[in-house]
Amino acid sequence: MTDWSKIVVPALSELDPFALGETISDVQARYGLEEVVKLNWNENLFGPLPGVVEAARDELENLSLYPELVNSAFSEEVAQYAGTVPGRIVPAHGTLALIGVLASAFLRPGDHVVVPARTYGLYAQLSAVRGATIERVPLSELALDLDAMASAARETSAKIVWICDPNNPTGWVIGGEEWESFLDALPVGCVAIADEAYVDYLPADRRVRRELDVENGRSVVVLRSFSKFFGLAGLRLGYAIVDEALASYLGLVEEPFNVNCAGLAAGRACLRAGDAAEARRAEIAEARETLSSGLREAGVEPLPSAANFVLARVDVDDTNLADGLAARGLLIRPGSDFGLPGYVRITVGPSPLMRRVTGELGEVCAALRG
Ligand SMILES: Cc1ncc(COP(=O)(O)O)c(C=O)c1O
Structure with missing residues (x-):
């Protein structure tokens, strides 16, 4: 058998592979879900611009x-x-x-x-x-x-x-x-x-x-x-x-x-999308505000954000919260994944989705607080 660790450059044998986490089908199978919404990778949830x-x-x-x-x-x-x-x-x-x-x-x-x-x-x-x-x-x-x-x-x-x-x-x-x-x-x-x-x-x-x-x-x-x-x-x-x-x-x-x-x-x-891109920027800013105010109502503390995600401080275990939401078909990113335990990161999507997420997050937090 070839020992590749002796052939690759030395730095590689000391590094961990980039972890992509569970696939959507893994999550669907684990919780028996038809639909899973990805709010964990900061992808664009608003669809392509015209043309x-x-x-x-x-x-x-x-x-x-x-x-x-x-x-x-x-x-x-x-x-x-x-x-x-x-x-x-x-x-x-x-x-x-x-x-x-x-x-x-x-x-x-x-x-x-x-x-x-x-x-x-x-x-x-x-x-x-x-x-x-x-x-x-x-x-x-x-x-x-x-x-x-x-x-x-x-x-x-x-x-x-x-x-x-x-x-x-x-x-x-x-x-x-x-x-x-x-x-x-x-x-x-x-x-x-x-x-x-x-x-x-x-x-x-x-x-x-x-x-x-x-x-x-x-x-x-x-x-x-x-x-x-x-x-x-x-x-x-x-x-x-x-x-x-x-x-x-x-x-x-x-x-x-x-x-x-x-x-x-x-x-x-x-x-070339011009005005449509401007309108999209405003739509996302509004949806981010919907997310942040919904988080506050759910008793968690959002940080100011200029991007398509919001980091929020939670008073429950962030991994348990992410698991609780995954069971309801909503994937968010626990801060423990990137060295910030006690926080979660949520991608901004259209406002109705943000209202659903913050409502369900409030319920899961309440259940975890006991
Ligand atoms: C800060 C940052 N840079 C780069 C990337 C990846 O960008 P790209 O898809 O253009 O490779 C990401 C993806 O999440 C990111 O968060």
Whole structure:
């Protein structure tokens, strides 16, 4: 028998596999349920924007061709949407792909990276795969402690500081001045990688304009996703905004044509949705408020969120609460899964669904309180 642990790079035998958790059919079988609603993965529960499904379907006519033209058209339209130039856009099959590409481009075994504890788990995982040492900086009252992160970066001469803004799982948003001071405090040779997977939920005037940091030659990389607000998680589409010179380097790491033609066409249609996207943003903000006020009525404490999920503090065991709701066909994420016991994270869906969730959550909490 081949002992693969001796052949793979050393870091791999020390890491746990990425746990996806139970499948929907596992949950259905366990509780004998017909229908299960997923409020645990921050997926889009509002459906596609107008014209998106049609654009993806039409593009399938070209499936025998490498997506050369649609790739460059995508970069042009994204650049216009993001307020930058096409040469600074690096398309990819999801933000996750870019996290891996950036880790490969920047990290050698023994390098240090700084991550907030708690944030999206894949920054640490994919950095550790490249042999990096992970410096975890605790949150300060559930906000990213940017001063402490910059200090950790200086003390360890870190190559990367991973930032998630709005942060998953807390929903916290970084302010413009705070961000500026943070960048000024980073050591030379350290890259701030800002994952903006949830930024499209924010109105334009609340966003930090990091595309301008890139334009101004700061050591900043911006990551964006089409999986969340635009709802294309199954097509896998995202992009980075980077300096042109870095875009060339990333082109050496990433496979050419790594995004499929249907995904690119769907992404372009999302960006053309204009007023429908604005209306959707308002609809989601209203549904998030319905969720938060329903949670308060149920006796739990929601944190402010700018994204399509809400983190809430509960006075019962979070895993028991998630199990109790799963038995009723509602999947939510217990905070214990990501190091925040005593909290649950719930994806925002249409308001009627939010009323059902908070009603049932209130009942399960009451039963658990006894
Ligand atoms: C912060 C964050 N970044 C990235 C991703 C994954 O994005 P993508 O689907 O574009 O790979 C997620 C998914 O939940 C996320 O929460």
